Amino acid sequence: MEKKAFQDYYPDDLSCCYGCGKHNEHGLQIKSYWDGDESVCVYTPRPYHTAIPGIVYGGLIASIIDCHSTGTAAAAKYRAENRAMDTMPPLRFVTASLNVNYLLPTPLDCPLEVRGRVKEVKGRKVVVESRLIAGGKVCARGEVVAVQVPEHMMPVNARQ
Amino acid sequence: MEKKAFQDYYPDDLSCCYGCGKHNEHGLQIKSYWDGDESVCVYTPRPYHTAIPGIVYGGLIASIIDCHSTGTAAAAKYRAENRAMDTMPPLRFVTASLNVNYLLPTPLDCPLEVRGRVKEVKGRKVVVESRLIAGGKVCARGEVVAVQVPEHMMPVNARQ
Numbered sequence: 001m002e003k004k005a006f007q008d009y010y011p012d013d014l015s016c017c018y019g020c021g022k023h024n025e026h027g028l029q030i031k032s033y034w035d036g037d038e039s040v041c042v043y044t045p046r047p048y049h050t051a052i053p054g055i056v057y058g059g060l061i062a063s064i065i066d067c068h069s070t071g072t073a074a075a076a077k078y079r080a081e082n083r084a085m086d087t088m089p090p091l092r093f094v095t096a097s098l099n100v101n102y103l104l105p106t107p108l109d110c111p112l113e114v115r116g117r118v119k120e121v122k123g124r125k126v127v128v129e130s131r132l133i134a135g136g137k138v139c140a141r142g143e144v145v146a147v148q149v150p151e152h153m154m155p156v157n158a159r160q
Numbered sequence: 161m162e163k164k165a166f167q168d169y170y171p172d173d174l175s176c177c178y179g180c181g182k183h184n185e186h187g188l189q190i191k192s193y194w195d196g197d198e199s200v201c202v203y204t205p206r207p208y209h210t211a212i213p214g215i216v217y218g219g220l221i222a223s224i225i226d227c228h229s230t231g232t233a234a235a236a237k238y239r240a241e242n243r244a245m246d247t248m249p250p251l252r253f254v255t256a257s258l259n260v261n262y263l264l265p266t267p268l269d270c271p272l273e274v275r276g277r278v279k280e281v282k283g284r285k286v287v288v289e290s291r292l293i294a295g296g297k298v299c300a301r302g303e304v305v306a307v308q309v310p311e312h313m314m315p316v317n318a319r320q
Contacts, residue, residue, distance in 0.1 A: 016210050018217040026208040048186040050176050051254065052313065057178040058255045059223025066219045094211060095218045098260045105254075105313075149212065153265075 005031035006039070006071035009085040013155035014092050019067035030064055032071040032116075039072040039116040039128075045108055056106040061140050064114055065130050066098050069144035072116040073126035077148065080121045092154065093126065093146040106132065106139040114142075124148040165191035166199070166231035169245040173315030174252050179227035190224055192231040192276075199232040199276040199288075205268055216266040221300050224274055225290050226258050229304030232276040233286035237308065240281045252314065253286060253306040266292065266299040274302075284308040 007020045007030070018027040032041040043064050051057045073093040078085050106112065113133045120127040124147050132140040167180045167190070178187040192201040203224050211217045233253040238245050266272065273293045280287040284307050292300040 014212050016213060018209050018211070019219050021210075024208055024210070026206075046186075048184055049178050050181075050184070051178070052174050052252070052309065053176060057223075058258065059179050059219065059226045062222040062226065062258055062260075063217075063219030066222065092212070094265075095260075095262050097262065098218065098222055098258075100222075100258045102255050102257065153212065 003033065004085075005033055006075045006085065007031060007067075009074075009090065010092060011090050011155055014090075014149070017067065019063045020071060028063065028067070030067050032068050032075070034075065035115075037117065039068065039075065041068040041071075041114045041116075042111050043114075044111045047108070050108055054108055056108050056112065056134070058100070058102055061102070061106060061112070061132055062098060062100050062142075064112065065100055065132065065140070065142035066095055066144060068114045068116055069128035069130060069142065070095055070146045072118065072128045073144070073146035076118040076121050076126050076128075090154070092149040094149055096125075096145040096147045099143045101141045102139070103141065104137055104139040106134045110135050119143075163193065164245075165193055166235045166245065167191060167227075169250065170252060171250050171315055174250075174309070177227065179223045180231060188223065188227070190227050192228050192235070194235065195275075197277065199228065199235065201228040201231075201274045202271050203274075204271045207268070210268055214268055216268050216272065216294070218260070218262055221262070221266060221272070221292055222258060222260050222302075224272065225260055225292065225300070225302035226255055226304060228274045228276055229288040229290060229302065230255055230306045232278065232288045233304070233306035236278040236281050236286050236288075250314070252309040254309055256285070256305040256307045259303045261301045262299070263301065264297055264299040266294045270295050279303075
């Protein structure tokens with residue numbers, strides 16, 4: 001049985017995200033999981049996700065880091081509360097700031113692995129650092145400040 | 161006659177970018193222009209470019225800011241060299257770092273305007289600050305450090 005990704009626990013009404021929503025048929029549908037203290041996501045870019053020939057588009061890298069980090073933020077907050085991810089009320093995070101450093105051109109012909117580490121969990125804020133690995137090399141590093149979606153923006157059926 | 165966008169001057173072999181390449185039929189094909197000392201780009205998100213319902217996906221915002229800023233960097237470098245954008249050799253920039261602060265939820269039902277300002281032109285590096293306006297409000301701010309594509313990565317027919 002395949003284990004569930006962080007994003008698979010998002011309430012249906014909050015699963016339309018272009019980057020990671022399981023109900024967005026046009027989107028990337030990235031999936032994130034714990035691997036010990038790190039979170040991991042693997043995404044294989046499409047041939048048209050190009051910047052210059054052979055190199056992955058930086059906006060795609062930013063998008064994967066973004067969604068992987070908000071997913072990691074939610075998972076980290078459940079952990080901090082000693083709660084399973086299928087317990088109510090659901091936790092969903094959005095991005096307050098996104099910072100990506102592009103260290104090397106990222107090759108387009110291989111899977112991209114993003115590995116995240118939780119730097120801080122404080123109140124409604126979670127900070128996630130990440131690195132993107134392609135072809136065995138760290139090609140980009142990211143830092144996302146994620147904030148918990150306010151209750152009034154959560155769908156009615158997901159509130160307690 | 162419609163004026164040409166910054167991206168329309170990119171060499172054909174470097175016009176495959178998912179964000180702004182005129183030859184990427186799957187991409188966003190954003191277009192940037194000067195408006196005095198500012199550069200401007202208007203993009204209308206597709207209905208599926210959503211984060212949570214009614215709100216624009218942050219990765220799309222990052223992507224538009226990214227490509228608008230590298231386009232602005234190229235245009236600024238031509239200006240700094242007192243050259244028209246159709247003169248050889250062509251200048252093309254990629255992103256070294258991207259920083260986006262999401263200030264307000266960005267509404268999905270209106271055009272997004274990104275306005276850039278050149279903060280620094282120094283050697284092969286150009287720094288561009290930008291703000292994204294939707295529904296009359298500044299919803300995000302960005303800063304991109306762009307670097308000129310090295311000659312050895314430029315297509316052979318675009319080198320001098």
